[in-house]
Structures are given as C-alpha cells and as structure tokens.
Amino acid sequence: MAPIFRVIDLNKSYILENGGKIKALEDVSFDLYPNEILGIIGRSGGGKTTLLRILHGSEPFDGGEIRIGDLHITPDTPEEEKMRLEEMTSIHLQRSFALWDSTVLDNVMRRLYALKTGCETLPASYGGDYDEHLEKIAMDMLKVVMLEDKAEHPIYTLSGGEKQRVVLARQLVCAGSREILLLDEPLTMSDIVTRERLLEWMRNMKSQVSMIITSHQPETLRGTADRILRLERKIVEEGRDEVIDNFVAQMEECLPSKPPTHRPIMEVKNLTKRYKFAGIGDDKFFSVPFELKNVCFELYEGEILAVVGLSGVGKTVLLNLLSGAEVMDEGEITYIIGGERLSIKDDRSKIVGNIGFIPQEMGIPYDAGIKDLAYAKLGIMGERAVVFAKKKAKMLGLDEKIVTPSLFELGDHEILEQLEASGLSEGDARKLFLIPPWEVSELIDPIFQLLNLPEDVLQRRVHELSMGESIRVAIGIELLMKPKILLFDEPFGDLDVVTLRSICNVLKLINDKLGISMIVVSHHLYFIREVAHRAIQLYEGEIIYEGDPARVVL
Numbered sequence: 001m002a003p004i005f006r007v008i009d010l011n012k013s014y015i016l017e018n019g020g021k022i023k024a025l026e027d028v029s030f031d032l033y034p035n036e037i038l039g040i041i042g043r044s045g046g047g048k049t050t051l052l053r054i055l056h057g058s059e060p061f062d063g064g065e066i067r068i069g070d071l072h073i074t075p076d077t078p079e080e081e082k083m084r085l086e087e088m089t090s091i092h093l094q095r096s097f098a099l100w101d102s103t104v105l106d107n108v109m110r111r112l113y114a115l116k117t118g119c120e121t122l123p124a125s126y127g128g129d130y131d132e133h134l135e136k137i138a139m140d141m142l143k144v145v146m147l148e149d150k151a152e153h154p155i156y157t158l159s160g161g162e163k164q165r166v167v168l169a170r171q172l173v174c175a176g177s178r179e180i181l182l183l184d185e186p187l188t189m190s191d192i193v194t195r196e197r198l199l200e201w202m203r204n205m206k207s208q209v210s211m212i213i214t215s216h217q218p219e220t221l222r223g224t225a226d227r228i229l230r231l232e233r234k235i236v237e238e239g240r241d242e243v244i245d246n247f248v249a250q251m252e253e254c255l256p257s258k259p260p261t262h263r264p265i266m267e268v269k270n271l272t273k274r275y276k277f278a279g280i281g282d283d284k285f286f287s288v289p290f291e292l293k294n295v296c297f298e299l300y301e302g303e304i305l306a307v308v309g310l311s312g313v314g315k316t317v318l319l320n321l322l323s324g325a326e327v328m329d330e331g332e333i334t335y336i337i338g339g340e341r342l343s344i345k346d347d348r349s350k351i352v353g354n355i356g357f358i359p360q361e362m363g364i365p366y367d368a369g370i371k372d373l374a375y376a377k378l379g380i381m382g383e384r385a386v387v388f389a390k391k392k393a394k395m396l397g398l399d400e401k402i403v404t405p406s407l408f409e410l411g412d413h414e415i416l417e418q419l420e421a422s423g424l425s426e427g428d429a430r431k432l433f434l435i436p437p438w439e440v441s442e443l444i445d446p447i448f449q450l451l452n453l454p455e456d457v458l459q460r461r462v463h464e465l466s467m468g469e470s471i472r473v474a475i476g477i478e479l480l481m482k483p484k485i486l487l488f489d490e491p492f493g494d495l496d497v498v499t500l501r502s503i504c505n506v507l508k509l510i511n512d513k514l515g516i517s518m519i520v521v522s523h524h525l526y527f528i529r530e531v532a533h534r535a536i537q538l539y540e541g542e543i544i545y546e547g548d549p550a551r552v553v554l
Helices: 048-056 079-088 104-117 128-144 160-172 192-205 241-248 315-323 348-352 370-378 383-395 405-409 412-421 426-430 441-450 467-479 497-514 525-531
Strands: 005-015 021-032 037-041 063-068 071-073 089-092 180-184 210-214 227-232 234-239 264-278 286-300 304-308 330-337 340-343 355-358 485-489 517-521 534-539 542-547
Touching (some): 005 048, 021 048, 021 063, 048 079, 048 089, 048 180, 048 210, 063 079, 071 079, 089 160, 104 128, 104 160, 160 180, 160 192, 192 210, 227 241, 234 241, 286 315, 286 542, 304 315, 304 525, 315 355, 315 517, 330 348, 355 467, 370 467, 383 405, 412 426, 441 497
Parallel strands (some): 037 210, 037 227, 089 180, 180 210, 304 517, 355 485, 485 517
Antiparallel strands (some): 005 021, 005 063, 063 071, 227 234, 264 286, 264 330, 330 340
C-alpha cells in the first residue's frame, strides 16, 4: 500500500536568546498510510509538538521534505504552497484555550462556517436548511466530546478540561474535509470516561481520515494507534506496544513520602459558589450551570492533598476560591499561619503572600524571559521596583534622580557599581531594594537546582523550554516567595510518564525539604496515588469521598 504522507530527513533547530542552539528534530523520516492512526510517544521536549506544527505548515524547518499528494514542501517552498499544506491538514494544538467569547455551540459552528467561507465570523442572521445541517453536525460532535448538555453555555463557565474538549471538537469537525488529522496531546485534561469515548470515536473515524496522534500517555496510544514511533529529536524506535513498554521503562525510582503533621494549616467549612448567566434554560433570565455545595475539609501542615473528579465538577473553582482569585457565596476559608487564624474574607492581603498558585495555563507568557519572570516575582525589576526605590531614596534623603528605569536594565552587579559611582555606599544601595539584585542568585540558584533545571535556564525564554521545564520553572518562580502552601490546578497533564515521575519526586522533595503543604488537582490517578497523602473526590460540586488516594475510582 502506498503512503499518503511522507516525511523525509526533517531537521529543525531553535536559536536561543543567548545565541545558543537547540536541535529540536534530527533527520526524522516516516510514512503515513491510508486509514492509519500513527502514534508518537516521547519525552517532554523531544520534538513532538514541533513536528506536528511543521507537518501542518505553520512552523518553518531547516531541512528535509514533506510530500502529500502532488504537494512537495521544502524549507524554500513559497508560502502559498505551504498554505495548501495547512488546508490539507487539521491540527489540535497542545493545551490550547483559544476560543470565541460565546457559547459552546457557537464556537463549533464558527469552525464549520470557516470550512465554507475561510472566515469564522458568522453572518448577522443565518438560517435555512444549510445552517440547520451545520448545527446538527456541530451538535453531533459535541456529543462525541460529551458536551451536548452544555451547547448553549458560555465558554467562560467551562472548566479547563471542558474548554480543551471544545477546541478538540472544533478540529474534529474538519476531519472529513482534510487529508490528515494532527492531534497534539488531545486528551491530557480529560477524565477517564471522556478519554475512552474520544478514543473510540478516533478508532471509528480512521476509515475516513488518517491521523497522527502525539501523546505522553501510554493508555491513549495502546489499543488505538496502529503503529507507534518513539521520538527523542530523532526516531529511536518503531513498533507497537513494545515501544510504549520500552519508553515507560525509563522512569526513575519513586521517592518515599514524608508523613504530614496533624496540625491544620487550612480549614474549609460549608464552602458554596454558584454561577449564573443570562438567557438560557427554562428561566428566561438566569440559569445555574454549576454550583459548588457545602464543601468541608482540612489541609494539614506538610500534607499533599489531591483533588480528583471528572471534568467540570468544580476542581478549578475550588482552587480559585482557596487562592482568593474568586469570592465565595457562602462558607469560610481559614488559614492558620504563624499561629494566627486568617480569614480569606477579611485577611486576604496577609494570606496571598503565603500561597503559590499554578493554574492550568501556568500563567507564564510564551515569549517572557525566565530571569525577567523571576525578578518580577521578587519585585526587583519593573515599574513596581522603580517606584519602591524612588520612595525609599526620598525617605533616606537621597537624590531620586539616581533611580531611573534604565538602572534596572543593567546587569546585577552593574547596578551596584553605578549606585556606588553616584556616591552611595553598598549599605545605602541595599536599602533601595526589597532584595538587592546582586544577591538574588543566592536565592534563585538553590531552588532551581532543587528542581533539576538547566544551569542556563535564567538566560532562556519560555518558548525555548520543554513542557516539563516550563512547569518546573513555574513551580520555582512560586517558591521564590517562600509560600506555606502551593496550589496546583492540573498543570501536569501534558507531561510524559517519565517526566511526570520526576515531577512527582520533585514535589516530594519540596514537601520534605521546605515543609510546604500542597493541594494538587489531577485527572491522572496513578500520579495522585504516588504523590498524595490523602485525596478528596468531587462530583457535581460536592465531596463524595475523602481518604486514601489508592481507593479513588473515577
């Protein structure tokens, strides 16, 4: 059987901010056959996302060829030919939340309209048999991703996992009109039930469209992919289940957990939060799409507590309330820090400095410098640092002109040298900063070393990191403020099992060495069983189980 898609000696490198180079893909070659699901597995940073973006025509490459039908793509191919490649493939990007600020159904309908018109802007009024046909297609796809009951819900009311399924639905509706469907980690934020439903759809659809699926999760590829490649910048293995087995065998040993204390650091009582939006449902004015109801639990000093449950049951809502990012309707959240009882309602300003929060999107900008992010977190650069230094100079009776925005653009030790050249002693210069820039490496380096980050990570930008490195950087930046509690809202879903074991061990080290309590949201039961001391399970906004993580069944 002749292949429908050929990749020949594909090469790609990224030039770093500091002039260095990272080899992302090296001499990658493979074929894709009609009605085939090709799986690609490998470590975070191994080149899977880069490969799919190149195959879609949205990422340039340095060398090699891509052949599909009469189309022959090389690095020198004109842009109009590369656009043809985009039109022949459909791609689901890893952890993408790019959606219209409208309803779930509207988002899928817009994608369908774009297949006809090339534009997702819907006409002011539409109707007739054709539009009814499109709506039926959209609703059928929402059934596949198990969101048909939320078709009329605004996007902002969805959980992160549900948003990912809307993004997936938008790409799946294109499957019948494209040669190849490219799926980059499509199920990382989906629970077990949703994952099995989607995998069944993919297996049924391969008679209509060939697919390439990248996944870190063995259970996604096992039994679904007809053939599996292991990619570590180059293809190191090809086969079926034995490729998965060999990959999983790389996992490091699981570290033991340090037992927590029996002293509460957080108390949650009768926590309730309701969401309403206008114009949907039997009530013409308001509908209640979700309610977190009378949630009660405690977090203990030195404990890692897991929060589990299907998509949309309230896990993200719970963490937003605990962090103070959202306001509860009823109930109490009390923190016991330094012997003082602090209410989230009345003492939020005292609490937030003791809480580190890593959301689903991780909250680190794509093009940001790691050093800039760390320094901004510490308050030693940016507008806040300039304002603080000016006020401090005035209080000390110093000339405010010695503090300028350009001062903070200098290197760490150059700042001290310029201030000393202005007549300040090191002691007075130190008083202008919350943390003197020339001493900050003494704070950052031990934390980043604990997280096993590369030595040059401060000189990189976010897009130059693998997903595993990005997550560890996000953790490290939160640790700079020496929080008492860390909240994790499913930031680990895009990690391969090998890297996930490493992150699991990192969390245990942080818990042991720094004594930080944690609440971890995850859909991966094997992960929470390894990392957590205790688990609570949510269902339809209520706690239905609390106890041993090993006994949780979704």
